Amino acid sequence: MTPVKVSLRSGAVKVVTDNKQVPNHSRSHRARPTMDDVAAVAGVSRGTVSRALNGGHNVSGPALEAVQRAIRKTGYVVNQHARSLVTQRSDSVAFILSEPQDRLFEDPNFNVLLRGCTRALADHDITLLLTIAGTEEDRKRVGRYVTAGHVDGALLVSDHAGSPLLRELKGRGLPVVTCGRPLGHEREISYVAADDRDGARQMVSYLRSRGHRTIATITGPLDTSGGVDRLAGYHDVLGEGDRRLVVSGDYTQASGEAAMERLLAQAPDIDAVFVCSDLMAAGAIAALRRAGKRVPEDVAVGGFDDSKVALSSTPPLTTIRHPLGRISGEMVRLLLGHIAGEPPAAVILPTELVVRGSA
Amino acid sequence: MTPVKVSLRSGAVKVVTDNKQVPNHSRSHRARPTMDDVAAVAGVSRGTVSRALNGGHNVSGPALEAVQRAIRKTGYVVNQHARSLVTQRSDSVAFILSEPQDRLFEDPNFNVLLRGCTRALADHDITLLLTIAGTEEDRKRVGRYVTAGHVDGALLVSDHAGSPLLRELKGRGLPVVTCGRPLGHEREISYVAADDRDGARQMVSYLRSRGHRTIATITGPLDTSGGVDRLAGYHDVLGEGDRRLVVSGDYTQASGEAAMERLLAQAPDIDAVFVCSDLMAAGAIAALRRAGKRVPEDVAVGGFDDSKVALSSTPPLTTIRHPLGRISGEMVRLLLGHIAGEPPAAVILPTELVVRGSA
DNA sequence: CGACACACTGTGAGCGCTTACAATGACACC
DNA sequence: GGTGTCATTGTAAGCGCTCACAGTGTGTCG
Incomplete structure (x- = not known):
């Protein structure tokens, strides 16, 4: 019964424990008790067992007890496949x-x-x-x-x-x-x-109210509602003469970083950016820092999500909270x-x- | 067919889209085609459909084709519950x-x-x-x-x-x-x-070989094999006269940080610590830094896992790689x-x- | 030409469960 | 005592599938 070390392919070491008691080879599953077994032990019919299992309505006290005892004794567990087959439900x-x-x-x-x-x-x-x-x-x-x-x-x-x-x-x-x-x-x-669109509006309005003039945005993927709706909110707030700078990411930190770099190359005078996820915002901040910009003094960054990254980022993110x-x-x-x-x-x-x- | 906004409890806004085509109320599931339907459409028996589905052995070319056509036509999908009920397998x-x-x-x-x-x-x-x-x-x-x-x-x-x-x-x-x-x-x-024990030995031996004398360890939970085996490896390497400093964490970054603080309070002269997970090692480094210690100059830190945190941490972690x-x-x-x-x-x-x- | 192997096919017996439905007995009421 | 009500119970019909088994028709061989 001592573990035997056997060298295995490519440097592994395999320990084979040859346990004595018959392992449940092949279909030892078949030992599994069914409802009929429980019924037999409890001295009632299958129907009563079923009823006892499903709410216990219309089952007398003694019968219920007998069934419960029998279940404990046999170690019965319902076969979900059989149940689902008739109920059409899998829970x-x-x-x-x-x-x-x-x-x-x-x-x-x-x-x-x-x-x-x-x-x-x-x-x-x-x-x-x-x-x-x-x-x-x-x-x-x-x-x-x-x-x-x-x-x-x-x-x-x-x-x-x-x-x-x-x-x-x-x-x-x-x-x-x-x-x-x-x-x-x-x-x-x-x-x-x-309400993504409204959230975006809130953020962009806030950025404007703080005096920022060149507000860019880093969107999420534009084949998701979060992507398009937040972008729509951005456009809602910006006016006729405002410059619109839009770059897309895929919500990951890396994509936020890359997007920010593109934005910076496109318009070095950006003074605020609305980033459509906190994770991308963290990436954007990293990119800004690398470009020698201070946040929020040189560029204000607004996120979206209010996830835990919003708190762990430096500085902590001004963001939009959605009630997950x-x-x-x-x-x-x-x-x-x-x-x-x-x-x-x-x-x-x-x-x-x-x-x-x-x- | 226009969305109707209905105010919902506690400030939510609910849009109810009352679509015209009959929604699949209650058990529209029942429209689901069965194998018999397929058999009827294909002009063969249920058994042949089953065989066609399970490998297609002993099914003639024309029959196979007919079945496949019928499946496409009816949109048949196997009912796993029924199948599992007889095969005793769920895949x-x-x-x-x-x-x-x-x-x-x-x-x-x-x-x-x-x-x-x-x-x-x-x-x-x-x-x-x-x-x-x-x-x-x-x-x-x-x-x-x-x-x-x-x-x-x-x-x-x-x-x-x-x-x-x-x-x-x-x-x-x-x-x-x-x-x-x-x-x-x-x-x-x-x-x-x-081979956790051996991994721990490698790390502690390495730390010793670099001249460290007071080597502490932050273990994982001691009711897991990773916890006890890595600790055993630590003890394996340390000799008679060596000081043993053992604190336990739960593999999280926060626990690593807390453990390091306790260690530092216990023995300020620690010059190396073997931390049993990279995540905890990252936490330990944070604690060390806060205590004014430089890594690795003042205290060397060894991790375990070689997960991606090992690379993102500063400095990058010396660690033990296990082949996940x-x-x-x-x-x-x-x-x-x-x-x-x-x-x-x-x-x-x-x-x-x-x-x-x-x- | 009968016997036999062979490839293919249909048939039926379940897998373990739920759930009408019918049967039973206890009880209360007139 | 007859009758209706009611709670409780057993019975049986499937749920949709697989798989052993028993055909069926073909080709091959002696």
């Missing part, structure tokens, strides 16, 4: 992230959103399955998985316009709620979004309603300016 | 993270591990389900979910000794592979780990083997010292 929903996996880890927004959704769903005893669909191939696999009946609905995060995934899910009739406006599908698909906690809560509410048969709806939540050191 | 495995969700996002190791596993499983057309079991309650829910037959196996990451989750999964006979030695279960459970890519690959290999009926096994992979600026 789980997918959280689909249509982004390269790195972004999930880089962007704190996802963390907050994910946590919120998990929590809200747990209240309904529904499990959340996180699936990352970064590549085209992933999206296919996820699409197949999700439409195969594994989940009752899907929370779609950060989908880009024209992505076939949304169309496919919708085509299958799977309840879907997106985070952010589903460009081109606003009518048929439920969504929850912050409520967004996740509303997404879940909408999805569950949708699953229950309600028609699609949309919820727009207000944003708020948070003034800190960067502008 | 998906769970990636269970027994940590508060924050750590998933803070620690880049998980990112790398997750990506590796996803990729390795995708090659076998198996979906990976990420479940986060941060709280006790989460663990219960996840345990229930996983043992209900939703997945064929589980990859357990960062489980702590004595956690009931592992015991439960094992008790159900679910194939499990852990990342890191499952303390107290080494004999029965498959695992993949880096291979670890995830081996985990998947072991798990699939286990599912196929092989007995448990363990794989230990070598580590490597990477010298950079911090020591």
